[in-house]
Amino acid sequence: MKSALLLKEVNKAKEVLPESVIRYIEDCASRKNPNSHLISVLHKVQDHFGYLAKEHMDAVSILMQIPSAKVTGVASFYHFFNFAPRGKHRVSLCMGTACFVKGAGKVLDKLKDHLGIDVGQTTEDRLFSIDVARCVGACALAPVMIVDEKVYAGVKPDQVAKILTEYGFEPRKAKK
Amino acid sequence: MSNPMEKLLELRRKAEKSLREEKFNAKVRITVGSATCENAAGAGEVFKRVEELIQRHNLKDVTLSRVGCTGRCDMEPVVTVFSQKSTPVKYITMTPDKVDKVFDSHVIKGTPVKSMAMPHTDMTNTDFTEDKLWADARLTDRFSSVFGDVHFFGKQMRMTLRNCGVIDPEDMDEYLVVRGYQAAVKVLTEMTPNDVVNALTKSGLRGRGGGGFPTGVKWNFALAQKSEEKYIICNADEGDPGAFMDRSTIEGDPHTVIEGMIIGGYAIGARQGYVYIRAEYPLAIKRLEIAIAAARKAGFLGKGIFGTSWDFDIEIRLGAGAFVCGEETALIRSIEGERGMPRPRPPYPAASGLWGKPTVINNVETFANVPVVILDGPEWFASIGTEKSKGTKVFALAGKVCNTGLVEVPMGTTLRDVVYGVGGGIKDGKKFKAVQTGGPAGGCLPESFLDTPVDYESLTAAGSMMGSGGMIVIDEDSCMVDVARFFLDFTQDESCGKCTPCREGTKRMLEILQRITAGRGVEGDIEKLLRLGDTIKRTSLCGLGQAAPNPVISTIKHFRDEYEAHIREKRCPAGVCSNLLTYTIIPEKCIGCGACKRKCPVPCISGKPKEIHEIDQARCIKCGQCLEACKFDAVKRK
Numbered sequence: 001m002k003s004a005l006l007l008k009e010v011n012k013a014k015e016v017l018p019e020s021v022i023r024y025i026e027d028c029a030s031r032k033n034p035n036s037h038l039i040s041v042l043h044k045v046q047d048h049f050g051y052l053a054k055e056h057m058d059a060v061s062i063l064m065q066i067p068s069a070k071v072t073g074v075a076s077f078y079h080f081f082n083f084a085p086r087g088k089h090r091v092s093l094c095m096g097t098a099c100f101v102k103g104a105g106k107v108l109d110k111l112k113d114h115l116g117i118d119v120g121q122t123t124e125d126r127l128f129s130i131d132v133a134r135c136v137g138a139c140a141l142a143p144v145m146i147v148d149e150k151v152y153a154g155v156k157p158d159q160v161a162k163i164l165t166e167y168g169f170e171p172r173k174a175k176k
Numbered sequence: 177m178s179n180p181m182e183k184l185l186e187l188r189r190k191a192e193k194s195l196r197e198e199k200f201n202a203k204v205r206i207t208v209g210s211a212t213c214e215n216a217a218g219a220g221e222v223f224k225r226v227e228e229l230i231q232r233h234n235l236k237d238v239t240l241s242r243v244g245c246t247g248r249c250d251m252e253p254v255v256t257v258f259s260q261k262s263t264p265v266k267y268i269t270m271t272p273d274k275v276d277k278v279f280d281s282h283v284i285k286g287t288p289v290k291s292m293a294m295p296h297t298d299m300t301n302t303d304f305t306e307d308k309l310w311a312d313a314r315l316t317d318r319f320s321s322v323f324g325d326v327h328f329f330g331k332q333m334r335m336t337l338r339n340c341g342v343i344d345p346e347d348m349d350e351y352l353v354v355r356g357y358q359a360a361v362k363v364l365t366e367m368t369p370n371d372v373v374n375a376l377t378k379s380g381l382r383g384r385g386g387g388g389f390p391t392g393v394k395w396n397f398a399l400a401q402k403s404e405e406k407y408i409i410c411n412a413d414e415g416d417p418g419a420f421m422d423r424s425t426i427e428g429d430p431h432t433v434i435e436g437m438i439i440g441g442y443a444i445g446a447r448q449g450y451v452y453i454r455a456e457y458p459l460a461i462k463r464l465e466i467a468i469a470a471a472r473k474a475g476f477l478g479k480g481i482f483g484t485s486w487d488f489d490i491e492i493r494l495g496a497g498a499f500v501c502g503e504e505t506a507l508i509r510s511i512e513g514e515r516g517m518p519r520p521r522p523p524y525p526a527a528s529g530l531w532g533k534p535t536v537i538n539n540v541e542t543f544a545n546v547p548v549v550i551l552d553g554p555e556w557f558a559s560i561g562t563e564k565s566k567g568t569k570v571f572a573l574a575g576k577v578c579n580t581g582l583v584e585v586p587m588g589t590t591l592r593d594v595v596y597g598v599g600g601g602i603k604d605g606k607k608f609k610a611v612q613t614g615g616p617a618g619g620c621l622p623e624s625f626l627d628t629p630v631d632y633e634s635l636t637a638a639g640s641m642m643g644s645g646g647m648i649v650i651d652e653d654s655c656m657v658d659v660a661r662f663f664l665d666f667t668q669d670e671s672c673g674k675c676t677p678c679r680e681g682t683k684r685m686l687e688i689l690q691r692i693t694a695g696r697g698v699e700g701d702i703e704k705l706l707r708l709g710d711t712i713k714r715t716s717l718c719g720l721g722q723a724a725p726n727p728v729i730s731t732i733k734h735f736r737d738e739y740e741a742h743i744r745e746k747r748c749p750a751g752v753c754s755n756l757l758t759y760t761i762i763p764e765k766c767i768g769c770g771a772c773k774r775k776c777p778v779p780c781i782s783g784k785p786k787e788i789h790e791i792d793q794a795r796c797i798k799c800g801q802c803l804e805a806c807k808f809d810a811v812k813r814k
Contacts, residue, residue, distance in 0.1 A: 033531065038513035039496055043455060077515040077672075078496030080455050097418030097612065097648045098574035100662050134499070134666075136456070137420030138213040139574030140249030140581065151216035158804065 013059035018048050025063045035066055042075055051082050087122045087129035089167045091115075094144040096135030103157075104143035108132070110157040111145075114164060114171070127168060180482040184352075184361045187474070191349035196306075203237040204283050205258040205306075209341060211245035211427040212459045213420070218271065219253035225272040226255070229279045238283060244428020246319075246341030247582035248328060249574075251294065256323075257282050263304055264323060266294040296327055328579055331597045333560070333586045335568045336384075336544045340428030340582075345463050348470040351431040357476055359547035360438045364484045369399055372443035376546070379554035380566030385411055385502070385539030386614065386643045387719075388565075388632040391546075394536055398444040398526040401534035406446035409530065409537040410437055411507060412453035412460070415499040416615030417666060419646035421570040422540035424582050426453070426460040429544070430467035434490060436543030438481065439550060441488045444536050449490040452507055456497065464492060499616075499670035502644075503718045504529075504537045506672065517674045518718035539644065541570055561587030565631035575612075575648040576603045585630065592626040595649055606651040610734070614643025616663045616670075617723030619730025620656060639730045641723070655752035656735040657742055661689040663727035667720060678721030681712040685728060695755040697743035702732055751813055754798050758814050761802075763788045765810035772802035772811060 014022055021044050028037040041064065045056050052075055061068040075081045093099075093108050108130075112118060115128050122129040138144050141153035145163065152163055161171055178186075199205060208214075208223045223242065230238050248254055251268035255275065258264045265288045267278050274292055282288050288299060319329040334340075343350035351357075363372055377392025398406060410433060414422040426433060437449045453461055468490055471477045479487050493511050500506045501516040508530050510516035529535025545567060549557045558566050565587040571594065574580050578600035585594060591611055595601070602608050610620040619640035621628065628638045635642050650659065668682040685708050688701050709725030716722045732739060741747045748756040761772070761781075768786040773779065780796050783789030791802065803811040 033512070036511060036513040039510065040494055043494055043496065074513065074515055077517075078498050080495075080497035095417065097615070097646065097662070098580075100417075101575045101648060101650055101654055101659075133456070134415065134497070135417040135419065136212070136216070137414075137423050137572075138216045138249075139418055139420065139572060140213060140252065141216055142574065144216070153217065 009062050013062040016055050016059040017045065017063070021045055021048065022063065025060070028064075035064065038064065038066060038071065038074055039078070042071075042081060046081055051085050053083070082120070085122065085126070087127055089128050089148055090131060091128055091164070092131040092133050092136075092146045094133045094136045094138070094142070094146070096133075096137075096139060096142070098139035099135075099142040099144055102142040106157045107143050107145065107155050107160060110160045111164075114161055114169070128164070180361050180365050180484055181358075183483055184357060188352045188356075191352040195349055195353060199239045199241065202239040203259060204235075204239075206238065206240045206283070207243045207256045207258070207344075208240070209245055209252060209254040209256075210242040211424055212457070213249055213424075214245060214252040214254070215459070217252040217269075221272050222253045222255060222270045222275055225275045226279070229275070229283075233284065235283075241344045242346065243342060244340040244345050245424045245582060246323075247337065247424075247584075248294070248325075248579070249581040250579060254294075257288070258304075258306065259286075260305055262288075263297065263299055265297055265299075266323060266325065267292050268294050294325055296325065327600070328581070328583075328598060331589070331593055332584050333568050334584050335548055335560075336425060336541050336570050337428065337582065337584050338548070339432065340424060343429065345428055345430055346466050348431060348467065348474065351429070355551060356431055357435055357482075359550035360435045360442075360476070361482050363439050363442055363550055364482055364486055369443045369445060372439060372550070373399055375549060375554045376443070379549040379557040380561070380564075381542065381545055381549055381557065382565065382632065383539060384541035384545070384569065384644070386617065386641065388642060391538060391542055394526055394538075395440065395443050397524070398446075398534045398536045401527060403445075403534050405448075405531075405533045406444055407530045407533055407535040408437055408441045408444060408446040408449045409507065409511070409535060410449065410451040410543055411502065411504070411537050411539050412451055412457075413495045413502045413507060414454060414457075414540075414644065415502045415670075416617075416644050416646045418572060418574055418612075418648050419615055419644055420572045421582065421645045423457050423460050424572075425540050425544050425570070426457075427463055430460075430464045431471065432544045432547060433464075433540055434467055434471055434477070436538075436546035437490060438476070438488055439546050440536060440538065440543065442486060444534070446534075446536070447487045447489070449488065450493050450511055450530075451490060452493050452495060452501070452511055454497070455494045461492065461494070468492070498672070499666075500672045500718070500720050503720060506718070507537065508535065515672075517672045518720075520717060541645070562629060562631045564633055569630060569642070569645060571613075571630075571645045571647040573599050573647050573649070576606060576651040576653070577601070577649040578603055587631045588629045590627050590629050591621065594630065594647065595626065599649065602649065602651050606653065608649070609652050609654060610650045610656065610659075612640075612648040612650060612659070612727075613646065614641040614723075614726070615646045616666050617641060617719065617726055618643045618646075619726045620650065620659065620734065621730070622734045625734075639726075639733055641726070653750060653752070655693075655748050655750040656731045656738045657689065657693055657748075658750075658752050660728045660731045661686070661693055664689055664724070667724040671720065671724070675715075675717040675721060677712045677715040678717070678724060681708055681716075682721070682724050684708060685712070685725065689728070692739065692742045693748075693753040693755070695742070695746045695753070697739075699743065701743055702736070702739050705729075706732060754800070757798050757800075758793060759791055759796060759798065759800070759802055760793075760812050760814070761789050761791055762810050762812055765808050767808060767810075769808075771805045771807065775801040775805040777801065 057071045061071045145152045145155045210219045255267045373396045381391045382388045498516045501510045503518045506516040506518040525535040570584045612620045664686045668686045671678045673679045766788045773781040780792040
C-alpha cells in the first residue's frame with residue numbers, strides 16, 4: 001500500500017528525471033528481477049545529465065524502490081560513473097599498455113600541465129576535463145588522445161597545446 | 177512444416193540470390209573496414225567520400241559496404257576493391273583525397289593503383305571470383321589465398337576471425353551465406369545436449385578468456401545440474417589494457433557469438449542468455465543489438481527458434497568500467513545490479529550462478545569457436561594446436577612492433593613467429609627487450625624465451641600466462657621497473673577491496689615500485705616485493721589478486737639488473753624514470769644560443785650568450801625542457 005507520503009516522494013522524483021528514464025524504470029519494473037537493471041538505469045541517467053548528482057540517484061532510489069545507500073554504493077563502485085559535472089570538452093587519454101609503452105605518460109603530464117588540473121577534474125571555466133581511458137582498443141594509433149568524439153593518433157607531448165587550442169584553449173589564460 | 181535445416185538452407189539460398197543480385201554481381205564492389213579502430217583512423221570520412229563518388233558518377237553497378245576489421249591495424253583505414261577476374265586490391269591508410277585517386281583510376285578506368293595498395297599485392301592473380309570468398313569450405317585459408325597478403329596472413333590461421341573483414345556485420349544475409357546458423361540448426365535437430373557436450377570435450381576447446389578451463393567439462397557440469405532455470409553468459413567485458421580481440425570479433429562478426437550462445441544454451445539447458453559487454457564499446461554494442469534484432473526477426477531467437485520447440489533469447493547487459501567484473505562471480509553480481517565483487521568458489525557458477533541458478537560463463541572468443549567445432553567436427557579442431565591446447569588463439573599484437581594488429585595463430589606457434597613473423601619485428605630498428613602477454617595478470621618474457629610456444633602450459637611455465645590475448649612488444653626504450661609499476665598501478669586501482677591481501681598488498685607493492693622509480697629504493701626492496709607478491713598470490717580471493725603480482729615477479733626474474741640499477745646506482749638504464757636522469761650539456765656541441773636557458777623553468781642553466789652553457793645539477797628538476805629546446809643536440813640525457 002503506497003502512503004500519501006511515498007506518492008509525494010515519487011512525484012518529486014519524477015520531476016528530477018527525464019521522461020525517457022522514468023519510462024525505462026517503469027518498463028524494468030514489469031520484467032523479471034527488476035532491480036538488476038539498476039546499472040543500465042544509471043547509464044541512462046548519466047547519458048542525459050553527463051554525470052550523476054545526488055538528487056538524480058535519490059530519485060532513482062525512490063522510483064526503483066532500492067535504498068539510496070545501495071544506489072550510491074553501486075554507482076561509486078564503477079569507474080564509468082562520475083559525480084561532478086564534466087567540462088564542455090572531455091579530453092580523454094588512453095592509458096592502455098600500448099599507449100603507455102609509446103609514451104602516453106608524458107602526453108598526460110603535458111596535458112595536466114597545460115590545463116592545470118588533474119585526472120578526473122574540470123577546469124574552472126568548465127571548458128575542459130581530463131579522463132584517463134583504460135584502453136580504447138586502437139593500439140595501432142598509440143598514443144591516442146580523444147577530445148569529445150574526435151580521435152587524435154600518435155600524439156606527441158608538444159602537440160597537446162595545439163590540439164587543445166582547436167577547442168578554445170588559451171595557453172596563458174589557463175595556466176595560473 | 178518442413179524441417180528446420182531445409183528452412184535454413186532455403187533462407188540461405190534466398191540470401192545468396194539477393195546478395196548476388198544486389199551486391200556481388202556488381203562490376204565493382206567496395207568494402208571499407210569500419211571497426212572502432214578504423215573509424216578512429218578516419219574510416220568514416222573515407223566511407224562518406226566513396227559514397228559521394230558513387231553518387232556523383234551515378235554508378236549503378238558499384239556497391240559499397242562496411243566490413244569488420246581484417247587485423248591490419250597499422251594500415252587503417254583499409255578499402256578493398258573487388259572486381260571479377262582480377263585480384264581484390266586492399267588500399268591502405270586511405271584518406272578522402274587518396275580515395276579520389278583510387279576511384280578515378282581503379283573503379284572508373286579499371287587500373288589498380290599499385291602505389292597505394294597493400295605491399296606485396298599480387299596483381300597478376302586474375303582468377304578471382306566472388307565465389308572464392310564464399311565457397312571455401314572452412315574459410316580459414318581465404319585470407320592469404322584471396323587477399324594475397326601472405327606476409328601478414330601466411331603464418332596465421334583465421335578461425336575465430338574467419339568472417340571478420342569479409343562480411344558486413346550489420347547484414348545477416350552475408351552471415352547466412354558463410355554457413356551461418358548451420359551449426360545451431362544441426363545441434364537443435366540432430367544432436368542431444370549430451371552429444372554437443374561430448375563434441376566440445378572431444379575438440380579440446382578451452383576457455384579463451386584466460387583461464388583455459390575445458391569448455392566441454394564446464395558445460396557438462398552445468399548440464400548435470402537439475403534445475404528448471406539455467407543461464408548462459410557471454411563475457412565481453414574485455415578489460416585488459418592493450419586487448420581488443422573481443423571487440424573486433426563482435427564488431428566484425430556478431431552473429432557467430434550469438435550462434436555459439438544458442439548452441440551453448442541448448443547444450444546446458446539454458447533458455448536465457450546474457451551478453452555482458454563493456455559500456456566503453458559503443459560500436460560493438462550497436463552491432464550486437466542489430467544482430468540480435470535480426471536474429472529475432474528471423475526466428476533464430478525467441479520462442480521456438482528455427483521452428484523447433486526450443487526457446488532461447490539473449491539480452492545485453494552493460495558493464496560500467498570495473499576490471500574485476502571480468503571475473504565470473506563478480507560479473508554475475510554486476511548483472512544482478514550489484515557492486516561487482518567476487519565471492520569464494522565453490523560453489524562454481526555452473527552449480528550456483530546468476531540468481532543462484534546453474535550458469536555457464538564463456539568468453540566471446542570461446543563462443544566464436546563453437547560453431548566451427550560443430551560444423552567442421554571436433555576431430556578436425558583437435559588436429560590443430562598442441563597436445564593440450566587445441567585450435568587457435570587471437571592476439572592483439574601491439575606496442576613497438578612493425579605490424580600492429582589483430583592476429584590469429586594456431587596454438588603452439590612460437591612467440592618469435594608471432595613477433596617477428598606476423599609482426600614483422602621491432603619498429604625503427606630498435607632492440608627487442610620483452611614481450612608482455614596476459615595483460616595485468618601476465619608477465620614479461622625476455623629474448624631468451626622467444627621460442628616458447630604459445631599454449632596455456634608453456635606460457636604459464638615461462639612465468640607469464642595466456643590471458644585473454646593482449647600481446648605487447650616492448651623495446652629498449654622502456655624501463656621494466658616502470659612497466660611493472662604501470663601494471664600494479666592498474667590492478668591496485670581496480671582491486672575491488674573485498675579481500676585484504678589484494679586491497680592492501682597491491683597498494684604496498686605499488687608504493688615500493690613508486691619509490692624505486694623515484695630513486696628512493698633501498699636494499700631489500702626486491703626481496704620485499706617478492707615476499708609480498710608471493711603472499712598476495714597465495715591468499716587473494718579471486719584471479720585479479722592472485723595474478724596481480726605477476727608483472728612484478730616476472731620482471732624481477734628476467735630483468736633483475738634493471739631493478740638493481742635503480743636501487744643501487746640510482747640509474748634508469750632505459751632513460752625513462754625522470755627522477756633518475758641527469759641532463760648535461762655537451763660542450764663541443766653547444767653554441768651558446770641560450771634556447772635552453774630561456775626554457776628552463778627553475779632556472780638552473782647558466783652561461784653568457786655565445787659561450788658554452790652549464791646545467792646546475794643540484795637545482796635541476798629534470799623536466800627535460802632543455803633537451804626539447806636545443807636545436808643542436810647539445811643536451812644529453814642519461
